Amino acid sequence: MNILNTKPIANCNNAETLLPQFVDGELSARDAWQLEKHLANCRDCSLKVEQLKLTIDLLHDTARLDTNDNFMAKLHARLDDIDASASDTRTNTPRPSLREIITGYTRVLHVPGVPIGVAIGAVAVLMVALIPGLKTTPATQTTAKPDSHISTVVEAQLAQTAADPLGDAAADQLVVHPDSAVQDSYNP
Amino acid sequence: MVAMGNTMHADFALVQRAKAQDRAAFNEIVLRYKSKVYNYIYRQVESAADAEDLTQETFVRAYLSINSFQSRASLNTWLFRIATNLCIDQGRKEKRTRSFLAPRPKEEDNSIEQDVPDSSFDPQELALNTELGVKLEAALRALPEKLRTVILLYDIEGLSYEEISAILDCPLGTIKSRIFNARSAMRDKLAPYLQSSV
Incomplete structure (x- = not known):
């Protein structure tokens, strides 16, 4: 510099x-x-x-001032009141039951508790009734080989034809299974 | 600097104990800071009774929110921040009350009585010089609130620029500028009473 x-x-x-x-x-x-x-x-x-x-x-060098002599006593009286009211709040509040907890949640969500349970149950029943994929299928049907399935269907149709030679129930059955071997023989 | 470090360390220990519901530790915090907080508030409000009440309120709020105190800031800074917010609220209340009563002179007015300058001025005797002390208090109260706050925190309570910046949530440059403006305003108001050697 x-x-x-x-x-x-x-x-x-x-x-x-x-x-x-x-x-x-x-x-x-x-x-x-x-x-x-x-x-x-x-x-x-x-x-x-x-x-x-x-x-x-x-x-x-400004003069230093201090609080009144009773400052600490007054402050502790206020703090005691705060502690006492906090303690009262803790002890006077009973433990909530399960029903109160559930009611509390449903109140928060602004929905009544019982009707929503009924609604959920009804939807579940409807789903099982209306959606075929949700129906329980026998284990034999799902695990059976295609050949055995075809032979079972053919046997059933033959039995039906024998029981009702003039009816067309066997044809109706074949339309339900368009890719089966029986259909090929019916519509060559 | 070492003393400040020791103070902060001791404060940290006290805060940890106070957070664990140790009333004796909180009592110690109050004893350490009540005078500083009271002096600061006393010069911000209109009466000693208000200053006493607001000092109480500062420590009550500190007690209620001690668990939310982050040790990143110093205890000193935190308490002055609470006190400053209370003073601002009080100032608003006083302003509203005043608007219903008789009009008062503006803060910026040089409303100090123009007495004969004190020729016996001596910096070493300032604390004992009652007349000059009264002029000083009047000059401080006549400052605009923003200037008064920084000069009280910096020159009277001895906080750093950084601490004041944290308390008021203002940039450092703004704080420095306000301090200089406040000092200059005080000098102008007190000039008639200052016996200079020049």
Whole structure:
């Protein structure tokens, strides 16, 4: 740092901007030196700095006050009240039953508890009744090989034809199973 | 710096005990900080009774919310933040009350009595100089709220720029600028009473 190359503080406005750091001793050595040079030649700024330092001293030495003697007693009385009311809240609140917990949840959701249970049950019954895929199928049917399935169907149709030679129940049965071997023989 | 570190360490231990419902630890916190908090509030509100009530309220709120206190901030900062919020609320109430009563001079007015300057000024005797003390208190109360708050926290309670920035939730630059403006305003108000050597 070449101290001789530093610019002098040209006017009082420039000096004013450096005063906050100067009075707190936070100004760099170079700026402090420049400001002191200005202050040596400017009585107005010098007076301002002096008064500012005196004001700060005055603030630092402000009289200290304290609370009244009964401050702690009053505070502890208030804290005791707070503790007592918190304790009352804890002890006076009975433990909720399962029914109250469920009712509480349904109240939060704004729905009545019993009707929603009935509704869920009804939907479940309807699903089982209306959706064929959900019906339970015998294990033999699902695990049986295609050949045995075909022979079972053919046997059933033959038995039906024998029982009702003029009816077309066997044909109806064949339409239900379009990819079966029986259909091929019926519509070659 | 070491002393400050020790204070923070001791405060941390007290807060941990207070969080575990140790009333003696909370009592110790109150004894440590009640004077600082009271001095700060006293110069922000209109009466000693209000200052006493708000100091009580500061510690009641601290007691109720001690479990939410994060040790990232210092206890000092946290308590002053609670106190500052209470003072702001109180200021609003007083303003509303005043609007129903007689009009008062604006905060910015230089309403200090223009007495004869005190020629016996001596920085070492300031605390004992009652007349100058009265002028100082009047000058502080005449400052706008934002300037008064920073000068009380910085020059009277000795908080750092960073702590004040955290309390007021303001950038550091704003705090520094406000402190300088507040000091300059105080200097202008007290100039007639300051015996300078220049």
